[in-house]
Structure formats: C-alpha cells, structure tokens
Amino acid sequence: DIQMTQSPSSLSASVGGRVTITCRASQDISISLAWYQQRPGKAPKLLLYAASRLESGVPSRFRGSGSGTDYTLTISSLQPEDFATYYCQQYYSTRVTFGQGTKLEIK
Amino acid sequence: QVQLVESGGGLVKPGGSLRLSCAASGFTFSDYYMSWIRQAPGKGLEWVSYISSSSTYTNYADSVKGRFTISRDNGKKTLYLQMTGLRAEDTAVYYCARATNERVFDYWGQGALVTVSS
Numbered sequence: 051d052i053q054m055t056q057s058p059s060s061l062s063a064s065v066g067g068r069v070t071i072t073c074r075a076s077q078d079i080s081i082s083l084a085w086y087q088q089r090p091g092k093a094p095k096l097l098l099y100a101a102s103r104l105e106s107g108v109p110s111r112f113r114g115s116g117s118g119t120d121y122t123l124t125i126s127s128l129q130p131e132d133f134a135t136y137y138c139q140q141y142y143s144t145r146v147t148f149g150q151g152t153k154l155e156i157k
Numbered sequence: 158q159v160q161l162v163e164s165g166g167g168l169v170k171p172g173g174s175l176r177l178s179c180a181a182s183g184f185t186f187s188d189y190y191m192s193w194i195r196q197a198p199g200k201g202l203e204w205v206s207y208i209s210s211s212s213t214y215t216n217y218a219d220s221v222k223g224r225f226t227i228s229r230d231n232g233k234k235t236l237y238l239q240m241t242g243l244r245a246e247d248t249a250v251y252y253c254a255r256a257t258n259e260r261v262f263d264y265w266g267q268g269a270l271v272t273v274s275s
Contacts (some may be wrong), residue, residue: 051219084261086202093252093265094202105263137202141260144216148202 052076052140056149062157063128071123071152073138078118082142085114085123088151089134097136098123130156159183159264161253166269173243177269179236179253184264187211187231190256193238195249196268203249206238207256221247243273 053076063069073083081101086094096105098114101121111126125132133156138149165177179191192207206217206227215227226239236253251269254262 082259086262088202093267094262095265096261096263099257099259099261139202139261144260145218146204146260148204151201 051145052079052143052147054138054140054147054149056136056138056152058152059150060153060155062155064157065128065130067128067157068124068126069128069154071125071136071138071154073116073121073123073149075119075121075140075142079140079142081117081121082140083114083116083121084139084141085112086137086139087132087134088137089131094137125154159255161255161264161266163251163253163266163269166251166271168272168274169243170275171244171273173273174239174241175243175271176240177238177251177253177271179238179266181234181236181255184255186229186234190258190260191229191236192254192256192260192262193227193236193251194254194262194265195247195251197246197249200249205251207260208236240271243271245273247271248273 055074057072083101084099085097088094102114113124135151135153160182162180193205208215208227224242228237253266255264
C-alpha cells in the first residue's frame with residue numbers, strides 16, 4: 051500500500067494567520083490527492099481533490115498544491131472554524147490510504 | 158440534499174458479529190460507488206472497503222479481508238457492512254461515504270460506533 055506521511059502532526063496558529071501542512075507519498079501519486087477537514091465529534095469534510103481543485107462551497111482561503119510525491123495544504127486568513135484536524139488521502143491506488151492527520155490548534 | 162445515516166453499531170464481544178447499515182437519500186444511490194471508512198478512538202482514518210455501483214466489484218483492507226463483507230441494495234438505497242470475527246482492534250467509529258469515480262469521498266455519514274470488548 052502507498053504510505054502517506056503528514057507533517058507536522060500538530061501546530062498552533064492565530065486567527066488571521068496562515069499555515070501550511072505537508073503530505074508526502076511513498077511513491078508518485080500523480081496529483082491523485084484529496085484533503086479533508088474533521089472537526090471534533092464530526093465526520094470528515096472534503097476540501098480539495100486532484101491536489102488543488104476546491105470542492106464546491108469550500109472557501110478560497112484553502113489552497114492545495116504539489117505534484118509527484120509532495121503536496122501541501124495552505125490555509126490563509128485563519129478563521130475560528132478552521133481549527134480542526136486535517137487529513138490527506140491518496141486515491142492513485144485502488145486501495146486508498148490516508149495520512150495520520152495534522153491537528154491545528156489556536157495559539 | 159445528500160444524506161447518509163448509519164445504524165447498527167453497538168457493543169459486541171470478541172469473536173462476535175455485527176451488521177452496519179447506511180441509508181442514503183438525496184442522490185441516485187445506484188450511480189455511485191460507496192465505501193466504509195473507520196476511525197479508532199483518538200486515531201486517524203482507515204479505509205475499510207468499497208463496492209461498485211452495481212455490486213460487481215468490491216475491495217477490502219487487509220486488516221478486514223475475510224472477516225468483513227460489504228454489500229448494497231440499490232432498491233432500498235442502503236449500504237451494508239457485515240462484520241464477523243470481531244477483534245478489539247476493530248473498535249472504531251464506522252463511517253459510510255459516497256465515492257466519486259476517482260475514489261474521493263465527497264459525502265460522509267455521521268458515523269456508527271462499534272465497540273468490541275468482553
């Protein structure tokens with residue numbers, strides 16, 4: 051299976067700030083990458099797919115980029131509702147896999 | 158609007174069985190692949206299984222292969238997960254999710270908690 055490694059595992063930031071989360075795949079996944087947000091006690095929510103395509107209804111302050119094995123999620127102008135856990139997921143392989151998650155906390 | 162509602166979770170002893178259901182509404186269920194994804198307490202997401210729109214194709218994570226069976230009833234717009242030989246490490250919230258053609262999960266249910274303990 052393709053391994054997905056996220057970094058950092060946690061980080062803190064201020065409202066209005068900007069953060070970047072990294073996801074590295076164990077092999078080239080050809081931008082077959084999605085990002086999800088999960089708030090405590092809630093189901094995950096799809097944010098982006100194909101590495102950089104924004105899901106309908108998701109604010110433009112969420113931006114994805116990357117290619118090959120390395121991908122990033124950048125969140126600008128952080129809002130209180132953005133403090134959550136974020137997961138990357140590869141779907142290049144039929145056996146999809148997720149990163150271990152990055153918890154974003156308020157500073 | 159798209160809704161996915163899981164049911165059937167609960168407490169079961171090691172070695173026991175349980176069947177989860179996921180009732181779908183707000184979209185043409187028979188057009189979509191569907192999947193089960195789980196999350197152990199305090200842990201990350203783990204894909205469990207998925208099934209094609211007409212049940213022709215199924216796939217399972219190694220951790221559940223041979224013990225879990227995914228199925229669907231398009232007439233009832235319902236997805237199932239039959240779980241047998243349950244182990245403590247199967248304890249998790251189980252989510253059903255709608256999958257796009259590319260295996261991206263665009264809608265999720267609220268989850269059903271399965272606890273395996275004696």
